[in-house]
Amino acid sequence: IHKLPALTLILMENHLLFLLPETLSCVVGVCRYPLGMSGGQIQDEDISASSQWSESTAARYGRLDFEEGDGAWCPERTVEPDSLKEFLQVDLRSLHFITLVGTQGRHAGGIGNEFAQMYKIKYSRDGSRWISWRNRQGNQVIEGNRNAYDIMLKDLEPPIIARFVRFMPVSDHSMNVCMRVELYGCEWLDGLVSYNAPAGEQMSLEGQPVHFNDSVYDGAVIYSMTEGLGQLTDGMCGLDDFTHSHVYNVWPGYDYVGWTNESFPNGYVEIMFEFDRTRNFTTMKVHCNNMFMQHIKAFRQVVCYFRSEADWEATPLSFSPVVDDVNPSARFITVSLANHMASAMKCHFYFADAWMMFSEITFQSDTAMYNTTLAPPKTGSGPPTRDDPTHKIDDSNTRILIGCLVAIIFILVAIIVIILWRQVWQKMLEKASRRMLDDELTASLSLQSETFAYSHNNPSSSSSSSAPSEQESSSTYERIFPLGPDYQEPSRLIRKLPEFSHSSEEAGMSYCDGVPHYAEADIVNLQGVTGGNTYAVPALTMDLLSGKDVAVEEFPRKLLTFKEKLGEGQFGEVHLCEAEGMQEFMDEDFSFDISDNQPVLVAVKMLRADANKNARNDFLKEIKIMSRLKDPNIIRLLAVCICSDPLCMITEYMENGDLNQFLSRHEPEGQLALISNAPTVSYSNLCYMATQIASGMRYLSSLNFVHRDLATRNCLVGKNYTIKIADFGMSRNLYSGDYYRIQGRAVLPIRWMSWESILLGKFTTASDVWAFGVTLWETLTFCNEQPYSQLTDEQVIENTGEFFRDQKRQVYLPQPVLCPDSVYKIMLNCWRRNTKERPSFQDIHRALLESQA
Structure with a gap:
């Protein structure tokens, strides 16, 4: 929420905003209560719209934080640029002082992903004359939502006084939008619907012009202001020194409407006040500037005329405050109105000096009279009314x-x-x-x-x-x-679940849906140098590998130059190095896209010299496995250093780093990227990279290998958007927040893991397919946020239980903005509860190729 002058935030809970003013001069800060969209006080019949996409996206579903129907109000037509035909309208049944609005998109438990990135507001006090809201700088467009779930609260500066409010989604390109909204404020007890006054004037101060015009007046302004409300009712009092302004980045004198006596030969300024009905008035309060050193004083006398029906009363009311030539502070002057009955009031404010300046005028009327309002307040509306807190x-x-x-x-x-x-x-x-x-x-x-x-x-x-x-x-x-x-x-x-450090063996002893998967057979668990596994390898495959020699050559350590430590663990470290002469150690089917005399970037996994015997054996087994992996989209083992300690394996490292960081530095192609001058990646290139990930995983699954940590952080990017799958994302401190640490157990990437992997410790190709769906989601969102960023780690684990129960309460990742329906369907298929219903990587690869055709 934007900063408010002289306010202290006390509590923000369930969108109920209570603020205590440090000075009780003006009250814009205390009128910040929800008016009933989320609480239900606003009835369905008071919410309407220009159109609706379906009965389940009707206007009545446009309530903030509600998920009924299909999750929000959605207009029938796509919102086009510069089109303001679609709107969601709220009838508050009586005038309200509205200081804050909240918006939200259509989340629908993870199924929806439509939201308004921008919107405008129109309002009306009588239902016939509609006024476009503008901020204090004259802008109409309000920044909306960045995703479908989060609530975006925006202060209305200036606030509005209205009975009817319309939210109008705006877009700079053709797009589908949905909205949920809430209004915050309180009931407008003043009953004032307009004031008519002479237009504010300009003062010359030290050669500089100072404007005292009513810049937010919503009526007509020519030589005078008619049929509107503005700064005299915006709830913001001017400062003692008018040469300063409040926090709105506006000009000096902004908070005041002022006049000079040179323009008024009769010696007074006439202001007409129109009210919603006949009222019994007790007092009027006028906030005046009193910088007498600048020839500005509060009025010396006010004469008020009252109109109850059609005619003005013959006898006016006169009031003269005490003139203060000592204290230059701005102040409220309370004028007793002696219980006059009126629906309109005309007051003559007489000059006490060359200038007279007002920043706020409020009225108090008999509360018994107020109960006879033409539009009775709704039952249970609750919020307090907008009134001057200094009134006794x-x-x-x-x-x-x-x-x-x-x-x-x-x-x-x-x-x-x-x-x-x-x-x-x-x-x-x-x-x-x-x-x-x-x-x-x-x-x-x-x-x-x-x-x-x-x-x-x-x-x-x-x-x-x-x-x-x-x-x-x-x-x-x-x-x-x-x-x-x-x-x-x-x-x-989780504490009751089998040890995750034995999750591979667990997988070998459990069945999903009664049918064993290949990786549920006996698994050899390799302890990686950083505490994680490169791949889960079936024991049968490991037995076949164990009898073969290592198919890579020994590399001279002296040709490795240390560049950066990528990570470390219990048994070793991973370093980014430059290797000289690596081309001589390559197979015939592999070559670098650089000249022979240039060093190449490589990742070096190094086992500590004091590692135990089991860790050394696992390290050598991992070398054997990696030496057999030869696919364009899998990181290759290039060479080893195993003739002496510390044992090392040298793998590829791509020049553009990992996919997560690569996408985070780029923007999708479009108007926003042109404005920010950021590097871009096209949708076709995103799909090309995702297809390569699917191809690499297709190769691994053909060998019955399970990756167990597939994510963008474990995919490396080379030239021309080339992707290769790696395994050391867990070792990097950069991604420590992506892993959930269970005391005394493994560190788990739960936001990428299938429900059966989290709850049962089962890691199969089907669980890799689940992780691929999350990785695809990351890619199409440009890695701008963690998966399930709105959920805590504990809530992510709870959500897996919903998948197990399968009672349609589980939360899915929302459809990314750039993602077409056909690709989002691939993601949803990857996240099916039944592992047998998830597609194979061959199916995914084929579907992604078809989506690009």
């Missing part, structure tokens, strides 16, 4: 106010007691189920842990171990989740 309320109103406050306090206490009682009762109910659940899980998981430990310590037993039956697997599912309490605490649930 009579004793009867004070008693009513105190009674209301006491009642509210009792209601709040009752609500708190009920909430606490429900929590205690729920915990009592949960204890029994948790005790039973703990016992069952302890027995089940201890048995599994014993089996895993035996398998881990006796690799030869892996191939002969039998998988549990389908019925036993189903039983485990049923016992873990339907009881519910542990699902509410993801950290407890």
Whole structure:
């Protein structure tokens, strides 16, 4: 929220904004209460629109933070540039002082992705004359949403006084939009619908012009101001020294409307006030400047005439304040109106010096009279009214106010007691189920842990171990989740799951949907130098590799030049190096796109000399595996240094770094990129890169290899948008926030992991397919945010439980702006709950090629 002058923010919860003014001069800061779109006080019949795309996207669904229907109001037609035909209209039933608006797009639980990037506002006090809102610099366009989920709150500077408000989406290109909105403010008790006054004038101060015009007046302005409201009712009081202004980056004197006596031979300025109905007036307050050193003083006398029906009263009311020649501070002058009944008022303000300047005029009328308003307020509307807080309320109103406050306090206490009682009762109910659940899980998981430990310590037993039956697997599912309490605490649930450090063995002992996948067979778990695995490799494949020699040559260490440490772990480090003469060590089918005498960038994985025997064996096995991987879209093992410690493997490193950082430095092609002069990547090139990732994963899956950490951070970019899949994103401190650390266990990229990988430790090609869908989403959003950025890590884990339960409550990543429906369908297929229904990488590769045709 933009800064407000002299205000202290007290609380912001559920979009209820309470602000306490440090000075009680003016009240724009305290009128910031939601008017009922999200709370339901505004009825469906009071929300209308120019059109609707369907019955489920009608105007009544355009409520902030609501997901009913299809999730928002969506117009029937696509919004075109410079077209203002579509709008969402709210009828507040009575005049309100509106200081803030909130907007949101169509999220619909992750299915929708339509939002208004910009919009305009029109408002009306009578339903016939519509006024375009402009800010204090004269701009009409308001910045809207950047995604479909987040709420964008915008201060209206100046605020508006209206009964009807229209939100009109704006676009600089043809696009689909949807909106949810809320209005913030309070009821306008003044009842003033317009004031007519002479146009403000210009003062020459030290040779510089100072303008005292009413720059936000929404009526007609020629020689006078007619049928409108402006700075005299904007809730902002001028400063003592008019040569300064408030925080709006405007000219000196901006906050005041002022006149010089040279323009008024009668010695007074006449201001006419029109009200919504006949009222019983008690006081009028006028905020005046009093810099008498500059020949500016408050008025010396005001004479007011009243009109109740058609005629003006014959006898006016006269009031003369005390003239102050000592204190130059601006001040409110309270004029008693002696309970005159009127629907209009005409006041003559007499000059006390050369200049007279006002910044705010407010009225107080009898509250009993107000209850007979033509448009009765809606039941339960709640928010306080816009009134001057310095006004002294009579004793009867004070008693009513105190009674209301006491009642509210009792209601709040009752609500708190009920909430606490429900929590205690729920915990009592949960204890029994948790005790039973703990016992069952302890027995089940201890048995599994014993089996895993035996398998881990006796690799030869892996191939002969039998998988549990389908019925036993189903039983485990049923016992873990339907009881519910542990699902509410993801950290407890994760602590009960089998060790993720043995997740490969786990996968070998569990079935998904009753059918074993290739990677659910016995898995050899290789401990990488940074604590992660390069790939999960089936034991059968590892056995075939174990009998073969390493197919790469020894590289002289002296030809490696250190450039940067990419990361480190328990057993070693990863370095970015330059290698001289690497071309001599390449296979015939591989070459660098540089001259022979130039050094090339390589990544060097280095095992610490003090690493234990198991880590050394794993390192040598990883070399054997990597030496067999030969695909244009997989990082190649180039050479090794294994004749002496520390053991090293040397792999490719692409000149443009990883895909995540590469896309973060670029913008999509379009008007915004031209304005910012940023480097761009076209949609076709994004698809080309995604297709290469799918091709590399197709190759890995053909070898029954499971990557387990596919993401843009693990894809490297070369010349001409060439992509190669790597494995050391986990080792980089840059991406530590992408991994969820479980105490005493592995560090997991949960935002890219399938539900079965998180909850059951199952890593298969199907789980790699899930991660590819997230990687594709990252690519088409230019890596501008983390997946599920609106969710905490714990909420991401909770969301996997929704996938397991499959009760249509799971949250999906939204469709990126650049993403066509056909490609988003590929993503959604990758995130299917049933692993057998997810496409293969061959299917994905073919679908991406067809989408580019």
